[in-house]
Amino acid sequence: MSGEQLKELCISLIQADTETDVIDLLKKAGYWDKREAWRFYGDYENNYSTIGTQQSRPDAALVEKLVNSVDARLMNECLMQGILPESPAAPQSIREAVALFFESAKKSESNHTGLIREWPDSMRTEIARGITLSATGATAIDGNLCFSISDCGEGQTPEAMPNTFLSLTKTNKMRIPFVQGKFNMGGTGVLRFCGKHNLQLILSRRNPDILKGKFSHPSDTQWGFTIIRREDPEGNRRSSVYTYLASVNAECDHGRGGVLRFDAKAMPIFPDGRNAYSRTSAWGTLIKRNVALADIVLVMSNGGDSRFPQILTLEGTLLSINKLPNLLLCSTALSVKNL
Numbered sequence: 001m002s003g004e005q006l007k008e009l010c011i012s013l014i015q016a017d018t019e020t021d022v023i024d025l026l027k028k029a030g031y032w033d034k035r036e037a038w039r040f041y042g043d044y045e046n047n048y049s050t051i052g053t054q055q056s057r058p059d060a061a062l063v064e065k066l067v068n069s070v071d072a073r074l075m076n077e078c079l080m081q082g083i084l085p086e087s088p089a090a091p092q093s094i095r096e097a098v099a100l101f102f103e104s105a106k107k108s109e110s111n112h113t114g115l116i117r118e119w120p121d122s123m124r125t126e127i128a129r130g131i132t133l134s135a136t137g138a139t140a141i142d143g144n145l146c147f148s149i150s151d152c153g154e155g156q157t158p159e160a161m162p163n164t165f166l167s168l169t170k171t172n173k174m175r176i177p178f179v180q181g182k183f184n185m186g187g188t189g190v191l192r193f194c195g196k197h198n199l200q201l202i203l204s205r206r207n208p209d210i211l212k213g214k215f216s217h218p219s220d221t222q223w224g225f226t227i228i229r230r231e232d233p234e235g236n237r238r239s240s241v242y243t244y245l246a247s248v249n250a251e252c253d254h255g256r257g258g259v260l261r262f263d264a265k266a267m268p269i270f271p272d273g274r275n276a277y278s279r280t281s282a283w284g285t286l287i288k289r290n291v292a293l294a295d296i297v298l299v300m301s302n303g304g305d306s307r308f309p310q311i312l313t314l315e316g317t318l319l320s321i322n323k324l325p326n327l328l329l330c331s332t333a334l335s336v337k338n339l
């Protein structure tokens, strides 16, 4: 497929709100049944138990994604300032990072620095545009609700995706003090709650200003995308396995290909009003997942308090996102039909 065709496929996948639509698109493109084009998540076959034993609740699993977006935004600001995230020059706490990167304050000098609740509304709204959570598709009762989480954080290059989004044993954030991620698997927690085939779309582009013209691969400036799926036990394999679409050069190296990629100055990864995919970004990440029937009912935009987004779970519990430091760099946009 040409770059333009891949971009079109990617846009169709972004807009697809049912598993059937996603599978149809991948079948038409010749990927769904092409065995060698699917690579083991984390590059090991026995990945089902690791992925299946993350968060036991779907709302907590969803929050992991938002936490990742917050981490990615802080990483982006750090790298843009030319600071190595693992070096002593980097902020040593989340609050210090917020103060330094978003308030231009040197350290958390006073009781007020690095605290988003102290920000004026206009500033909070502006920064919150950098992480969004949108719901599309039918209602959860109809079984086809989807969530998309988008951010203009650091993003990852197509070649880095197998070692970041799609990995399970790396130490990406282990020595970075101002992010919340640590174990390289929290983001997989949602997979068990993602419909029948457990599909998830990831689209990402590394911020070109971080790369500063230093490329380790010619595709570093491209958008990369993939679909994750669960494959049922088959033959003498007794457990399911998670794989992702990685068809680039898979003919030569079965099951070890790269993710699909294409050139585009910007992609419509953010919502605008009731259109979930309309505001463009030149870099960043969009993750889209199906929600199973007995999953989260509704994400409330900001709950009663305009400052703090909340998630309403199936049991009716309100999970206040602001319990987690720094999740306030998140805005929500609802475009669920019939709600």
Ligand SMILES: Nc1ncnc2c1ncn2[C@@H]1O[C@H](COP(=O)(O)OP(=O)(O)OP(=O)(O)O)[C@@H](O)[C@H]1O
Pocket: 064, 068, 069, 072, 151, 153, 154, 155, 156, 163, 164, 165, 166, 167, 172, 173, 180, 181, 182, 183, 184, 185, 186, 187, 188, 285
């Ligand atoms: N929104 C994002 N933007 C850029 N990179 C991301 C994003 N989300 C995840 N990643 C990459 O994918 C990796 C895996 O994410 P995951 O949440 O599984 O683990 P983690 O955040 O490293 O640690 P933890 O298990 O504690 O959450 C991250 O380390 C990061 O490199």
Ligand SMILES: [Mg+2]
Pocket: 064, 067, 068, 180, 181, 182, 185, 186, 187
């Ligand atoms: Mg994480």
